[in-house]
Structure formats: C-alpha cells, structure tokens
Amino acid sequence: MHYVKDLNNFAILNTNKAVVKEHEKKMADLKRIKSTENEINSLKSEVSEIKSMLSQILKAVGSEK
Numbered sequence: 001m002h003y004v005k006d007l008n009n010f011a012i013l014n015t016n017k018a019v020v021k022e023h024e025k026k027m028a029d030l031k032r033i034k035s036t037e038n039e040i041n042s043l044k045s046e047v048s049e050i051k052s053m054l055s056q057i058l059k060a061v062g063s064e065k
Contacts, residue, residue: 002016014020 002014002019004013004015005011006013
C-alpha cells in the first residue's frame with residue numbers, strides 16, 4: 001500500500017506520487033471548469049442586461065414617433 005499515517009495530526013497520507021499528481025490534475029481541471037462555468041454565467045447575465053437595455057431604447061425611440 002502507498003499510505004502512511006502522519007503522527008503529528010493522525011492524517012493518512014498517500015505516498016504514491018503518480019496517484020497524487022493525477023488527483024492534483026483532476027482538481028486543477030475541475031477548478032478550471034468551474035471558473036469557465038462562472039464566466040459563462042456572467043456573460044449570460046451581461047447579455048441579458050444588454051438585451052433589456054436595447055429593448056428599453058427601442059421602446060423609447062418608438063414612442064417618440
């Protein structure tokens with residue numbers, strides 16, 4: 001097995017460097033995906049605001065005629 005017990009805090013640690021690296025890569029990928037999702041949601045919100053503003057402008061221009 002590739003586990004050891006840390007006697008200072010009693011944590012169980014994985015000493016298999018390949019597995020640890022793979023886990024770190026997965027976590028970095030998940031963080032990147034979450035960041036991308038947040039950015040997409042932010043852009044959706046901004047587009048919605050722009051559409052709302054354009055609608056208001058078109059109503060105002062249409063009522064002036």
